[in-house]
Amino acid sequence: MSNIVAIVGRPNVGKSTFFNRLIGERQSIVDNISGVTRDRQYGASYWNGKNFTVVDTGGFVPHSDDVFEAAIREQVKIAVDEASVIIFLVDVTTGITDLDEEVANLLRRSKKPVFLVVNKVDNGQRLFEANEFWSLGFENTLFLSALTGSGSGEILDAVADHLSEDEQPKEDSLPRFAIVRRPNVASLP
Ligand SMILES: Nc1nc2c(ncn2[C@@H]2O[C@H](COP(=O)(O)OP(=O)(O)OP(=O)(O)O)[C@@H](O)[C@H]2O)c(=O)[nH]1
Numbered sequence: 519m520s521n522i523v524a525i526v527g528r529p530n531v532g533k534s535t536f537f538n539r540l541i542g543e544r545q546s547i548v549d550n551i552s553g554v555t556r557d558r559q560y561g562a563s564y565w566n567g568k569n570f571t572v573v574d575t576g577g578f579v580p581h582s583d584d585v586f587e588a589a590i591r592e593q594v595k596i597a598v599d600e601a602s603v604i605i606f607l608v609d610v611t612t613g614i615t616d617l618d619e620e621v622a623n624l625l626r627r628s629k630k631p632v633f634l635v636v637n638k639v640d641n642g643q644r645l646f647e648a649n650e651f652w653s654l655g656f657e658n659t660l661f662l663s664a665l666t667g668s669g670s671g672e673i674l675d676a677v678a679d680h681l682s683e684d685e686q687p688k689e690d691s692l693p694r695f696a697i698v699r700r701p702n703v704a705s706l707p
């Protein structure tokens with residue numbers, strides 16, 4: 519019953535920026551767990567009554583195109599195996615790259631819901647340009663500026679539709695605080 523949302527995509531498309539935004543919504547009660555391997559990050563998030571774990575994938579190996587592509591492929595495979603929903607992030611400023619095509623081919627075979635999210639759509643001109651990504655053939659194609667947060671609500675609404683309800687009421691999972699204040703001794707007569 520665990521809700522896992524994995525963010526995959528080639529380097530520099532903004533995966534970590536979006537990840538930080540997703541877990542930053544509730545930063546005070548976020549519990550970051552170290553990844554199973556060094557190149558994966560896990561964080562907790564919450565939307566529309568649903569708690570979920572967000573996975574930020576890495577896979578960047580400098581100075582070796584082959585190893586680098588293999589590492590991304592590996593990350594995508596792990597994400598497809600363990601995630602309930604996959605967010606495939608791409609970058610409008612570069613357009614569709616060969617590596618995007620390769621990731622797309624891997625994800626098309628997945629039975630899990632995949633959302634193609636075109637990032638860095640910071641303005642109207644980029645929104646216009648972002649339409650080229652429809653050609654990758656993903657029914658669920660959405661637009662985002664991870665920098666400003668524009669589009670993130672729509673993406674979360676769509677993603678949350680594929681997640682299961684909490685088993686426990688939300689209140690039970692929140693930490694309880696008591697605000698205790700010491701009298702200001704110095705100001706007493
Ligand atoms: N203009 C713009 N820049 C963005 C946006 N999102 C991310 N960036 C920038 O893109 C660069 C890469 O962002 P990251 O979040 O590190 O990308 P990544 O996909 O995690 O990269 P790797 O960890 O190397 O795979 C940074 O300079 C970000 O500030 C956005 O919505 N708009």
Ligand SMILES: [Mg+2]
Binds near residue numbers: 534575
């Ligand atoms: Mg990153």
